[in-house]
Amino acid sequence: MNVSVVVFPGSNCDQDAVRALASFSGRPVAQVWHGDPALPAATDLVILPGGFSYGDYLRTGAMAARSPIMEAVRRHAYEGGLVLGICNGFQILTEARLLPGTLLPNKTLTFVCKPCTLRVERTDTPFTGAFRPNQVVQFPIAHHEGLFYLPEKELDELEQRGQVVFRYASPEGSVAPEASPNGSLRNIAGIVNERGNVLGLMPHPERASDPVLGERDGLLVWQSVAGWIEGGH
Amino acid sequence: MDFRTVGLTENEYKTILRELGRTPNETELRLFGVMWSEHCSYKSTRPLLRLFPIEGRAVVQGPGENAGVVDLGEGFGLAFKVESHNHPSAVEPYQGAATGVGGIIRDILAMGARPVASMDGLFFGDPELRKTKALRQGIVAGIGGYGNAVGVPTVGGKTVYDEAYTENPLVNAFCAGVVRLEDMVRSDTAQSGRLVVLLGAKTGRDGIAGAAFASVELAEDTSASRPQVQIGDPFAEKLLIECCLELLEKRLIDSMQDMGAAGIISSSSEIAAKSGVGMTLDLDRVPLREKGMTPWEIALSESQERMLLIVNPDRMEQVLQVAAKWALDCTVFGETTGDGRYVMKAGGAMVVDLPPAFIGGNAPIIHWPSREPRDLEERQRLEVEELSPPKDLGAVLRSLLEDPNLGSKAWISEQYDSMVQTNTVIGPGGPVSVLRVLRGDKSPVFVAFSMEADPWKCRTDPRGGGAETVARTLRSLSVCGAEPLGWTNCLNFPSPQDPEVFWEMRECVQGMADAARGLSCPVVSGNVSLYNETPQKKILPTPLVVTAGLLSDLDGFLPWSRWREGDHLFLAGMPNTALGASRYLLRTFGLLQGKILPFDAGAEQDFTARARRTAKERAARSARSLAGGGLAVALAKEAMESGIGARLDVQIPTRPDVFLFGEGGPRALYAVPPASLPLFRSIWRGSPLTELGVATGNILDVKRGFSLSLAELRDSWRR
Amino acid sequence: MRHRAEIVVTLKSGVLDIQGKAVFQSLQQLGYGELEDVRVGKVVHLLLDAPTPEKARELARGMCEDLLVNGLIEEYRISLEAAER
Structure with missing residues (x-):
């Protein structure tokens, strides 16, 4: 699979994503500068990495969402290509209107960095095919703005269309509000667009992809994407 | 003009x-x-800093540049330094702490190194005061606000509370970076x-x-x-x-x-x-x-x-x-x-x-007059026989776990990104932090960091306290299996113009130097912060030490909090220790008094060598070097985090409180699976070793001591 | 002609304002029992060169829509004054 990681000024998880994907796929991972007009040809998956693009100034993700490369990312998504926004990348996708909603400051009003358990809600997306239904996995979170927000009615529609892919859950799989580390509405940790080819995820699968660091559930995401691409989608 | x-x-x-x-x-x-000025010229302390040993096998760059550098092999080096940002943080906590983090990161960058890990030594005043809470909130938010955004993980730290810091909080920012030596x-x-x-x-x-x-x-x-x-x-x-x-x-x-x-x-x-x-x-x-x-x-x-x-x-x-x-x-x-x-x-x-x-x-160097404190004898006086032993040692332990100095600091460290750069093997919360260092296309190595400060011991016994501070970092590194490479320090003191302060500082430095020489571990960088006082209050003598150690692979890394049912528990090192300036004495009797065990280079060398061998030969499952709160607090932490209790029956050679809560000297708590007992015993043969009991159940039960459930321990620790 | 535009951005009513909530609680703890509500927002100052105040306002509005304001959760108001040389 061909992966491109976009580097914005202030991205700081870009190299982590590059390493995780290069190590998983055994292929070089392209790094694309935010000012570039185009993605490398034959890109299967574009990753918008975590970090503090433009210092998180004004609103998280707002300025990155308006950088030149985002036109190419939008086109890639429109043509059915895969896009994964992790943490700040998720915030950028909402600001770019590639995903609905927005990410507000955590209910704790502090940055929160810790391992988190998530329940996978759908296994028929390009990003979750390798998961078992309702599987509980562990990815770390590290963010200050992770409270997913949409007005109530739109949230209901989002749920009805099955766009919620990951929820914060207890290790046993309960998605009671206490299991959410940031107060996210309905414990939402990750959503896809209607078509299912754009995923925004606050937790960090690239930080759970190396046994030396203790967690490896993130590999399931890469396995899912690889399987999807091999399946000829 | x-x-x-x-x-x-x-x-x-x-x-x-x-x-x-x-x-x-x-x-x-x-x-x-x-x-x-003092800050730029070190005019009061240059003669003292010459006491530190600065040469060692691993040293590539000693003191004098923006940071010290030690060799990690294959043409790579580790640059590191700790620096104070005390006064700015007292005036504007958020920006003071944030710019402290930014400044030390640029020091590392200036060596040509990519900054890969930060740690912070924080010293706050009375935790109950609103002033302390506001300062703490600002400082913690500032460290996180800067470090998280800049993408350098905060992998550990040290937090100390004492009313001596109420007007003068201290922020000591540490950073380490990895440099290709040819590009240094x-x-x-x-x-x-x-x-x-x-x-x-x-x-x-x-x-x-x-x-x-x-x-x-x-x-x-x-x-x-x-x-x-x-x-x-x-x-x-x-x-x-x-x-x-x-x-x-x-x-x-x-x-x-x-x-x-x-x-x-x-x-x-x-x-x-x-x-x-x-x-x-x-x-x-x-x-x-x-x-x-x-x-x-x-x-x-x-x-x-x-x-x-x-x-x-x-x-x-x-x-x-x-x-x-x-x-x-x-x-x-x-x-x-x-x-x-x-x-x-x-x-x-x-x-x-x-x-x-x-x-x-x-x-020009200023030679300030130096005078032994008039009340030194009073500070060091401690007749244990005059202290009536508490009846309920369980309550004492719970109170120690509730001491903000010893309790869980997760609520602070969770506000820092400890994982960015995906090389953090062991993050905050343990005796050491462990980082993977990638060396181009060669195999990675692992670096362990230990940060320590014990201002109370430096108050009652400056030379002993200085030595104990350095030795503690070396013990922690050795117990986990790391080979010490070098250390950095920040000397936080009040005005050197007070002859008693200058004497304390000289003694602390002498003690630190003694320990460093005794354990052959050089200083590679450092920083001095003086005048930490207000007209009403001086801070305690506060040398902070960060030592880096090398682990060539993780097979030789011995973790902590890994007890399993049936493991045998041992105390390695002298069973007899001291109550001087211990957390127990302060918390239970309100006393900041007493001498501490004198630094014994032979005993420390012997202990650290055996400890490293224990890790390398995988002769134990879990180990923790003893520090604040002594054996009892180490037992509690191991039990809580392992999720398993223990039954201990020891012929206590001294008063139970001295045995359980005494501090100082080279000592560690080991958990050994039955199959490893012969190897473990052979490694420690000829050195003091006390078998304490067995890990089992969900109660930490010490005969003639206390009996507390894991739930009770956790309840106190997380309070 | 130079104009100074002050843009006040606030969360729409109905959107959870957790900063406002925290400030509210803190002020109450400080004894301000009269306090009924707190909303926290931000202020952006622009210095613009435009032929007329109407044009300046139009420019500022465009900037709000393009970047400064997230219409899903935020609303804004613009106040304009002539800037001295």
């Missing part, structure tokens, strides 16, 4: 007159005022005919004379000092890091300095002096953020997120291109010369003309 206005003494002014053979002008005088930057490599370049943020009036500010006691009303506070921009710093590393990788620069205390003057004169070149700087070309800045304000500004580069004119075009890619200002404002003069121009006139080596290096 009078020399006293800028903080110079009469003797210092006479030295300047003698050397220059003329009267310095106002700009020059102001530069001397800052460059010869030095400040003595500039030749004449090179360009002097400013990279990064524009220059404003931030922190004007901040270095001098750090060298005076805090005024009672800190709000009066506010205009001097610097504002941090982690976004700019992130761009600066990436830009500088790209410039180095493309070999476009000859040398580089960060701009910390005393800004342009300090960074540029250091390069000129160490490289033995002259320098001519045109202050009119410095990009400014504010109008009407005077030459001395420009020269001394401490605006953050700036670096000084020395560039060969042939490469300037490429340097500008890289800077433009990262959207950073990059301005040539001077050149190195062959005439050996350090010259600054402004408005077409020459405003400074000095010999470069004289600016930073020649502040």
Whole structure:
């Protein structure tokens, strides 16, 4: 699979994503500068990495969402290509209107960095095919703005269309509000667009992809994407 | 202008007159005022710092550069240093702490290293006071706000509470970076005919004379000092890091300095002096953020997120291109010369003309009088027999776990990104933090860090406390299996003009040096912060130590909190220890008194060697070197985190409270699976070893001591 | 002609304002029992060159829609004054 990681000024998880994907796929991972007009040809998956693009100034993700490369990312998504926004990348996708909603400051009003358990809600997306239904996995979170927000009615529609892919859950799989580390509405940790080819995820699968660091559930995401691409989608 | 206005003494002014053979002008005088301040010149402590051993097998760069560097093999090195940002954090906690983190990161960057890990030593006052809570919230948020955004993981730290810090909180910021040794930057490599370049943020009036500010006691009303506070921009710093590393990788620069205390003057004169070149700087070309800045304000500004580069004119075009890619200002404002003069121009006139080596290096040493504290004997007096032993030792343990000094700090460390860069093997919360270091296409190695401070022991027994602080880091590293490489320190003290303070400082340093020599571990960098006092209160003597150790692989790493049912528990090291200046004595009796066990180099060497062998040969499952709260607190932490209790039945050789809560000396708690018992015993044969009991159930039960469930322990610890 | 535009950005009513909530609680703890509500927002100052105040306002509005304001959760108001040379 061909992966491109976009580097914005202030991205700081870009190299982590590059390493995780290069190590998983055994292929070089392209790094694309935010000012570039185009993605490398034959890109299967574009990753918008975590970090503090433009210092998180004004609103998280707002300025990155308006950088030149985002036109190419939008086109890639429109043509059915895969896009994964992790943490700040998720915030950028909402600001770019590639995903609905927005990410507000955590209910704790502090940055929160810790391992988190998530329940996978759908296994028929390009990003979750390798998961078992309702599987509980562990990815770390590290963010200050992770409270997913949409007005109530739109949230209901989002749920009805099955766009919620990951929820914060207890290790046993309960998605009671206490299991959410940031107060996210309905414990939402990750959503896809209607078509299912754009995923925004606050937790960090690239930080759970190396046994030396203790967690490896993130590999399931890469396995899912690889399987999807091999399946000829 | 009078020399006293800028903080110079009469003797210092006479030295300047003698050397220059003329009267310095106002700009020059102001530069001397800052460059010869305590913060920049170390004029009170230079003789003390010479006591530290600085040579060792692994040392690539010892004290004197922006950071020390030790060898990690395969052409890679680890640059590290700890630095105080105490006064700025007391005045403006968020920005003070944030710029402290930013400053130490640039120190590491200035060595040509990519910053890979931060840690912070925080010292707060009475935790119940609203003032302390506000300071703490600001400082923790500032560290996180900066470190998280800049993408350097905060992998550990140390938090201390004592009322002595209520008016004077301390923030000691540590950073480590990885450098390819062939790319290491030095400040003595500039030749004449090179360009002097400013990279990064524009220059404003931030922190004007901040270095001098750090060298005076805090005024009672800190709000009066506010205009001097610097504002941090982690976004700019992130761009600066990436830009500088790209410039180095493309070999476009000859040398580089960060701009910390005393800004342009300090960074540029250091390069000129160490490289033995002259320098001519045109202050009119410095990009400014504010109008009407005077030459001395420009020269001394401490605006953050700036670096000084020395560039060969042939490469300037490429340097500008890289800077433009990262959207950073990059301005040539001077050149190195062959005439050996350090010259600054402004408005077409020459405003400074000095010999470069004289600016930073020649502040006369001040030999402050030293006197043993009059109450030293009183501080050290402790008759254990006069203390009536508490009836309920379980309640004592619970109270110790509730002590904010010993309790869980997760609520702080979770506000820091400890995982970015995906090399954090063991993050905050344990006795050491472990980081993976990638060495290009060669196998990775692992580096363990231990940060320690025990100001209470340094108060009652400065020499013993200093030694104990250093030794603790070496024990923790050895117990987990790491080979110590070197250490850095921050000496936080009140005014050295008080002879008793100076005596305490000298004794602490002597003790630290003794331990370092005894365990053959050199100092590679450090920092001194003096005048940490208000008219009402002095801080405790507070040396903070961070030691780095090497693990060549994780097979030889012995973790903690891994008890399993049926493991045998051992106390390695002397069962008899001391209550002097222990947390137990303070918490239970309100006493800060007593001597501590004297440092015994032979016993420490023996212990650390056996400990490293235990880890390397995988003779134990879990181990924790003993520190605050002694054996009982170590037992509690191991039990809680392992999720398993223990039954202990020991013939206690002394009073139970001394055995359970005493502190000091080389000691560790081991859990050994039955199959490893013969190997473990053979490693420790000939050394004091006490079998304590067995890990089992969900109650920590110590016969003739206490019996507490894991739930009770956790309840107290997380309070 | 130069104009100074002040843009005040606030969360729409109905959107959870957790900063406002925290400030509210803190002020109450400090004894301000009269306090009924707190909303936290931000202020952006623009210095613009435009032929007329109407044009300046139009420019500022465009900037709000393009970047400064997230219409899903935020609303804004612009106040304009002539800037002296």
